[in-house]
Amino acid sequence: MGIFWSVDSAFSIIAEPNRRAILTLLVASEQSVGELERQLRMTQPTVSKHLRVLREAGLVEATVDAQRRVYRVKPEPLLEIEMWLAPFRRLWSTHLDALERHLDRTHRSVQRKPRKRQRKRR
Amino acid sequence: MGIFWSVDSAFSIIAEPNRRAILTLLVASEQSVGELERQLRMTQPTVSKHLRVLREAGLVEATVDAQRRVYRVKPEPLLEIEMWLAPFRRLWSTHLDALERHLDRTHRSVQRKPRKRQRKRR
DNA sequence: CCATCACATACCTTGACACGTATATGCTGC
């Protein structure tokens, strides 16, 4: 019998900004650990540890090339996110105005907090 | 001058399974806190705290109705995720076979860890 | 063999966060 355990979802893997950065680099083209390290300005152990998490989640795979390990993306686990988003896409198409305003705001690096958050009804 | 601060991204908000559950319920129809509490089997403070996080991230909004607060989804922040996923969708269409296998596996509740993870190249 | 390169892992510390219990707030009908 094999060893079984719960794989935590792609959502938590992707929550980490550095891991998203790694994936974004890898989706352009495969890269070695050292190349990622230099582009991302992270220490080498940090890169390796994130790659380990991504590997165990099935989001990347590695190929040995001499002393290097070349990583590339395996996008399948992202399907969980893609599918979860489906019901919300329906809403976007019905709220195109708010959507545009949102895109405007998020092009600034910072947002204002809404002071009052409730309006009356009934 | 308004009050400014960094809004953490929709990715980390969505990483929490209970928050995803709340959003999934709300996208079907708006609900009060008590209704969410009962359907999700969570304590009331837990629901309220998750709703607070979602509110401050702009993912839900509330309407006051007597002593109740009725929450509904504001899907715009999810656009960040939608846009980030874009380059990976390209890969899905080129790897339909691996994709199918992945969908098969994820319909079981548990997965086996790959024992060997590297193959030779060159 | 041995030094070195590329990468992985161990160990430790720190900070964030999710939950529970208890309590506060605010509205309502009587």
Next chain:
DNA sequence: GCAGCATATACGTGTCAAGGTATGTGATGG
């Protein structure tokens, strides 16, 4: 006004994850 309901918040606690430093491992060239 007051009791009671619906929701929010405060506070304490445990867990877990991310980063840094140090060290292990394995392949390569000389």
